[in-house]
Amino acid sequence: MTKSSKISLFLATSALFLLSANSPAFAHNELVETTPAGGETVQAGLIPITLSFSEEPLDLGFGEGNLIAIADAKTGEQFGAACAEIEGTQLTTTVDIATPGEYKILYKTASDDGHIATGDFLITVVNDTNYQTSIPGNSCVDENGTIINASDQEPLSVKASSVGALEGLFIGIGFIVLGTVVSAILITRKQKREDYKRYE
Numbered sequence: 001m002t003k004s005s006k007i008s009l010f011l012a013t014s015a016l017f018l019l020s021a022n023s024p025a026f027a028h029n030e031l032v033e034t035t036p037a038g039g040e041t042v043q044a045g046l047i048p049i050t051l052s053f054s055e056e057p058l059d060l061g062f063g064e065g066n067l068i069a070i071a072d073a074k075t076g077e078q079f080g081a082a083c084a085e086i087e088g089t090q091l092t093t094t095v096d097i098a099t100p101g102e103y104k105i106l107y108k109t110a111s112d113d114g115h116i117a118t119g120d121f122l123i124t125v126v127n128d129t130n131y132q133t134s135i136p137g138n139s140c141v142d143e144n145g146t147i148i149n150a151s152d153q154e155p156l157s158v159k160a161s162s163v164g165a166l167e168g169l170f171i172g173i174g175f176i177v178l179g180t181v182v183s184a185i186l187i188t189r190k191q192k193r194e195d196y197k198r199y200e
Protein backbone atom coordinates (compact mmCIF):
# COMPACT_ATOMS: atom_id res chain seq x y z
CA MET A 1 0.00 0.00 0.00
CA THR A 2 1.33 3.45 -0.89
CA LYS A 3 1.65 6.18 1.70
CA SER A 4 -1.18 8.23 0.15
CA SER A 5 -3.58 5.27 0.03
CA LYS A 6 -2.74 4.52 3.69
CA ILE A 7 -3.66 8.12 4.55
CA SER A 8 -6.86 7.84 2.51
CA LEU A 9 -7.79 4.63 4.32
CA PHE A 10 -7.07 6.25 7.69
CA LEU A 11 -9.23 9.29 6.80
CA ALA A 12 -12.08 7.11 5.52
CA THR A 13 -12.00 4.96 8.66
CA SER A 14 -11.96 8.08 10.86
CA ALA A 15 -14.91 9.56 8.98
CA LEU A 16 -16.89 6.32 9.35
CA PHE A 17 -16.05 6.21 13.05
CA LEU A 18 -17.19 9.81 13.55
CA LEU A 19 -20.37 9.28 11.54
CA SER A 20 -21.26 6.12 13.41
CA ALA A 21 -24.14 6.67 15.82
CA ASN A 22 -22.58 4.10 18.13
CA SER A 23 -19.27 5.90 18.56
CA PRO A 24 -18.76 6.87 22.23
CA ALA A 25 -18.39 10.60 21.44
CA PHE A 26 -21.90 10.67 19.96
CA ALA A 27 -23.59 8.10 22.19
CA HIS A 28 -27.03 9.17 23.24
CA ASN A 29 -29.18 8.15 26.11
CA GLU A 30 -30.50 4.60 25.96
CA LEU A 31 -33.08 3.07 28.27
CA VAL A 32 -31.34 0.31 30.24
CA GLU A 33 -33.94 -0.90 32.74
CA THR A 34 -37.39 -0.03 34.09
CA THR A 35 -39.27 -0.63 37.36
CA PRO A 36 -41.88 -2.02 36.97
CA ALA A 37 -40.50 -3.97 34.04
CA GLY A 38 -42.37 -4.02 30.74
CA GLY A 39 -45.20 -6.56 30.94
CA GLU A 40 -45.12 -6.67 34.73
CA THR A 41 -48.32 -6.84 36.83
CA VAL A 42 -48.50 -4.49 39.80
CA GLN A 43 -51.02 -3.71 42.55
CA ALA A 44 -53.19 -0.58 42.36
CA GLY A 45 -52.03 2.31 44.52
CA LEU A 46 -49.22 4.85 44.37
CA ILE A 47 -46.92 3.10 41.90
CA PRO A 48 -43.32 4.36 41.70
CA ILE A 49 -41.94 4.34 38.15
CA THR A 50 -38.18 4.29 37.67
CA LEU A 51 -36.42 4.41 34.31
CA SER A 52 -32.68 3.79 34.25
CA PHE A 53 -30.67 5.25 31.37
CA SER A 54 -27.16 4.70 30.11
CA GLU A 55 -26.19 8.27 31.01
CA GLU A 56 -27.49 11.25 32.94
CA PRO A 57 -30.42 12.97 31.26
CA LEU A 58 -29.95 16.64 30.36
CA ASP A 59 -31.77 18.67 33.02
CA LEU A 60 -34.04 21.16 31.27
CA GLY A 61 -36.19 21.91 34.32
CA PHE A 62 -39.11 20.06 35.88
CA GLY A 63 -41.80 19.19 33.35
CA GLU A 64 -39.49 20.00 30.41
CA GLY A 65 -37.49 17.56 28.29
CA ASN A 66 -37.48 14.61 30.67
CA LEU A 67 -40.97 13.26 31.08
CA ILE A 68 -42.90 10.19 32.16
CA ALA A 69 -46.64 9.79 31.58
CA ILE A 70 -49.20 7.03 32.02
CA ALA A 71 -52.06 6.31 29.65
CA ASP A 72 -54.82 3.77 29.10
CA ALA A 73 -53.20 1.19 26.81
CA LYS A 74 -56.36 0.78 24.71
CA THR A 75 -57.75 4.32 24.36
CA GLY A 76 -54.45 6.17 24.69
CA GLU A 77 -56.05 8.55 27.20
CA GLN A 78 -53.29 10.06 29.33
CA PHE A 79 -53.92 10.29 33.07
CA GLY A 80 -52.37 13.39 34.59
CA ALA A 81 -49.45 15.43 33.35
CA ALA A 82 -46.05 14.29 32.08
CA CYS A 83 -43.09 14.90 34.36
CA ALA A 84 -40.14 13.16 36.00
CA GLU A 85 -37.51 13.80 38.64
CA ILE A 86 -33.89 13.26 37.61
CA GLU A 87 -31.84 11.19 40.06
CA GLY A 88 -28.44 10.48 38.55
CA THR A 89 -29.05 8.37 35.46
CA GLN A 90 -32.65 7.67 36.52
CA LEU A 91 -35.96 9.31 35.82
CA THR A 92 -38.63 8.73 38.44
CA THR A 93 -42.24 9.60 39.10
CA THR A 94 -45.19 8.16 41.02
CA VAL A 95 -48.50 7.34 39.39
CA ASP A 96 -51.78 6.89 41.25
CA ILE A 97 -53.85 4.10 39.70
CA ALA A 98 -56.97 2.36 41.04
CA THR A 99 -58.75 0.99 37.96
CA PRO A 100 -57.43 -2.44 36.96
CA GLY A 101 -56.27 -2.82 33.38
CA GLU A 102 -53.42 -2.44 30.96
CA TYR A 103 -51.52 0.85 31.06
CA LYS A 104 -48.84 2.34 28.84
CA ILE A 105 -45.90 4.10 30.44
CA LEU A 106 -44.53 6.69 28.02
CA TYR A 107 -41.26 8.55 28.38
CA LYS A 108 -39.20 11.24 26.75
CA THR A 109 -35.62 12.07 27.68
CA ALA A 110 -33.14 14.69 26.56
CA SER A 111 -29.45 13.82 26.40
CA ASP A 112 -26.48 16.20 26.27
CA ASP A 113 -25.76 15.34 22.61
CA GLY A 114 -29.03 17.13 21.79
CA HIS A 115 -31.00 13.99 21.02
CA ILE A 116 -34.45 13.27 22.38
CA ALA A 117 -35.28 9.63 23.07
CA THR A 118 -38.88 8.51 23.37
CA GLY A 119 -40.45 5.16 24.06
CA ASP A 120 -43.12 3.28 25.93
CA PHE A 121 -43.88 -0.04 27.57
CA LEU A 122 -46.94 -1.74 29.03
CA ILE A 123 -47.80 -2.68 32.60
CA THR A 124 -50.88 -4.36 34.03
CA VAL A 125 -52.57 -3.05 37.16
CA VAL A 126 -54.68 -5.32 39.38
CA ASN A 127 -56.66 -4.07 42.38
CA ASP A 128 -56.96 -6.69 45.15
CA THR A 129 -57.31 -4.13 47.96
CA ASN A 130 -60.28 -2.10 46.65
CA TYR A 131 -57.90 0.88 46.39
CA GLN A 132 -59.62 4.12 45.40
CA THR A 133 -58.30 7.40 44.00
CA SER A 134 -60.05 10.61 43.02
CA ILE A 135 -57.23 11.86 40.76
CA PRO A 136 -55.78 8.96 38.76
CA GLY A 137 -52.44 9.18 36.99
CA ASN A 138 -49.22 11.11 37.30
CA SER A 139 -49.24 14.07 39.66
CA CYS A 140 -46.66 16.73 38.85
CA VAL A 141 -45.75 19.32 41.47
CA ASP A 142 -42.55 21.32 41.04
CA GLU A 143 -40.15 22.32 43.86
CA ASN A 144 -42.15 25.54 44.47
CA GLY A 145 -45.36 23.53 44.92
CA THR A 146 -46.72 24.62 41.55
CA ILE A 147 -48.89 21.97 39.92
CA ILE A 148 -48.12 21.18 36.29
CA ASN A 149 -51.41 20.66 34.49
CA ALA A 150 -51.73 18.23 31.59
CA SER A 151 -53.80 20.87 29.76
CA ASP A 152 -50.72 23.15 29.63
CA GLN A 153 -48.58 20.43 28.00
CA GLU A 154 -48.32 18.59 24.73
CA PRO A 155 -49.48 15.10 25.85
CA LEU A 156 -47.06 12.19 25.45
CA SER A 157 -50.01 9.93 24.66
CA VAL A 158 -52.51 10.84 21.97
CA LYS A 159 -56.04 9.60 22.59
CA ALA A 160 -57.12 7.26 19.81
CA SER A 161 -59.59 8.96 17.49
CA SER A 162 -63.08 7.43 17.36
CA VAL A 163 -63.08 8.12 13.61
CA GLY A 164 -61.18 5.55 11.57
CA ALA A 165 -58.79 6.51 8.75
CA LEU A 166 -61.17 5.36 6.01
CA GLU A 167 -64.17 7.09 7.64
CA GLY A 168 -62.03 10.22 7.92
CA LEU A 169 -61.23 10.03 4.20
CA PHE A 170 -64.92 9.73 3.27
CA ILE A 171 -65.81 12.65 5.58
CA GLY A 172 -63.02 14.68 3.91
CA ILE A 173 -64.30 13.87 0.40
CA GLY A 174 -67.84 14.72 1.60
CA PHE A 175 -66.70 18.20 2.69
CA ILE A 176 -64.89 18.79 -0.64
CA VAL A 177 -68.02 17.78 -2.63
CA LEU A 178 -70.27 19.91 -0.39
CA GLY A 179 -67.88 22.87 -0.69
CA THR A 180 -67.81 22.57 -4.51
CA VAL A 181 -71.64 22.37 -4.74
CA VAL A 182 -72.09 25.41 -2.44
CA SER A 183 -69.48 27.41 -4.43
CA ALA A 184 -71.18 26.45 -7.73
CA ILE A 185 -74.60 27.60 -6.41
CA LEU A 186 -73.16 30.91 -5.17
CA ILE A 187 -71.34 31.57 -8.47
CA THR A 188 -74.50 30.75 -10.49
CA ARG A 189 -76.60 33.10 -8.31
CA LYS A 190 -74.04 35.91 -8.67
CA GLN A 191 -73.97 35.43 -12.46
CA LYS A 192 -77.78 35.51 -12.63
CA ARG A 193 -77.82 38.71 -10.57
CA GLU A 194 -75.27 40.24 -12.95
CA ASP A 195 -77.34 39.10 -15.94
CA TYR A 196 -80.43 40.87 -14.52
CA LYS A 197 -78.37 44.03 -13.96
CA ARG A 198 -77.26 43.94 -17.59
CA TYR A 199 -80.86 43.88 -18.87
CA GLU A 200 -82.13 46.56 -16.47
Ligand SMILES: [Cu+2]
Nearest residue numbers: 027028113115
Ligand atom coordinates in the same frame (compact mmCIF):
# COMPACT_ATOMS: atom_id res chain seq x y z
CU1 LIG B 1 -27.84 10.85 20.59
